Amino acid sequence: MIFSTDRLPPQARDILKKWQLVEEDTSRISDAEVIMAWKLSPELVRSAPRLKAIQTFTAGVDHLPFEAIPKGVKVFSNAGAYSIPVAEHAWALLLYLAKGVNIMDREKMTEYPKLVGGKTLLVLGAGGIGNEVARIGKCFGMKTQGISRHPRPSPAFDEVFDLGSLESLLPNADFVVISLPLNKDSKKILDKRRLSMLKSDCVVVNVGRGDVVDQEALYELLTSRKKFRYGTDVWWREPEGEGAHLPFMKLENFAGTPHVAGGAIKEIAEMAMIAASHNVKRFLETGNAYNEVNFADYV
């Protein structure tokens, strides 16, 4: 039996029609062999003794209760399902900051806007989202560099490097997009020292996870370097914007959205649930599926 914490759209139900599907009704969780979920409590996992796999609707899995998940249970993320909407959102933040949209001061605008064409775009995290961001960067005539734990050539990138090259690439980047998941390698990967290596008018966009960047060091940089810019859809404390954040939204060289790049609107959420359903079908038919999570990255 497949249990989904939320109601699936008709197209997703159709994909899974060969199997029994229970939606929302947690009283029936004990029979679940697969759980599909946006969010998952340790209690729900512990109430499913027959569990074989967890498929998230989210791309990131850092919120999962890994301590409650038995070793034999496979976990699949929904990485890739959000590549298009999240890459579009990253480009919205990047261009907003590059051009200074809504700065109605012509004097200031003689120095503030940045051309994108011909410049260097460094993408941290060369997965589905990172590849889509870089592909569009090439359309805009940029030089694209990627950083990945497992570097593989890709037509979207002129070059892909491993994490060890980060510090040599930061000083040359005109634009940086972060599409890294949060794990032990990526936490505060942009700390105070590395942030200070960036060009003074660099534009950094984060659609990965807030904690990849050091909050205090970033705030200090934004208030001292007026042409340095940071745009983000992800926050240090989620739900986003709620307390515990420095007053970023008051800064002209900052742009923020409340974690909506990948699914606030129904159209995207349904796309994600359909992608997750395809992956669950793949797992049930073959015993394998895409985006299997390596527990060691999180536990």
Added chain:
Amino acid sequence: MIFSTDRLPPQARDILKKWQLVEEDTSRISDAEVIMAWKLSPELVRSAPRLKAIQTFTAGVDHLPFEAIPKGVKVFSNAGAYSIPVAEHAWALLLYLAKGVNIMDREKMTEYPKLVGGKTLLVLGAGGIGNEVARIGKCFGMKTQGISRHPRPSPAFDEVFDLGSLESLLPNADFVVISLPLNKDSKKILDKRRLSMLKSDCVVVNVGRGDVVDQEALYELLTSRKKFRYGTDVWWREPEGEGAHLPFMKLENFAGTPHVAGGAIKEIAEMAMIAASHNVKRFLETGNAYNEVNFADYV
């Protein structure tokens, strides 16, 4: 002799090194055979009896004193020189409005953002800027339609139509970008009746000229349809933002920049002066050049 109203960058001077060049010093205008200018007064034109050609640094020429220009004098615009920066700016406005950047209200954001991929982009004005805007639209996975006075097939557009097709295309457009010059055909081409034909959540971006759109009708539409969006770099009265405008900047579904897409920063202004210099060289060597202006469109 070539007279330039402004100092040219070294690369532009080098292009014109075969000819005598006078910059800024209007006391020597009487010998000018070519005038290169950002802005041009009727007096300056009348003070140059040997004048053969005017080359603007601007892409638009609607600001020229046509009544003072003798019939034999050729006028060349700098159309195309700004295609890349202006297209980038158009995309900044389009994505800003599509995604609702800086709306930090998650509840509102469950309905407001629009996906770009798969949607229909209608470009009014299929010249240099319009082609570049559409080319990027195709990268984002959009269906692209162009409208032009002289429709020609182009790889950036799925289809190009003449002005007569405008009213049949408006109701199907998810996004509209205006890159029309201002002339007799384009003035208020988006009047109240045509604006009302657009989808209620259509995103319209104007990087052409303000007067292409009816100001009062637009303001009424933006205040009554909260998901309809308008972004502009061009205004009804320039210099931009100065009086005589309705309070657009207070609207959440509006984005405005002070006519900076094509040249507020030095990097772009110099690119434009270099492009203009190439065209003046072409004229002086062959008697012909690109972008000759048809007086009948303006007088």
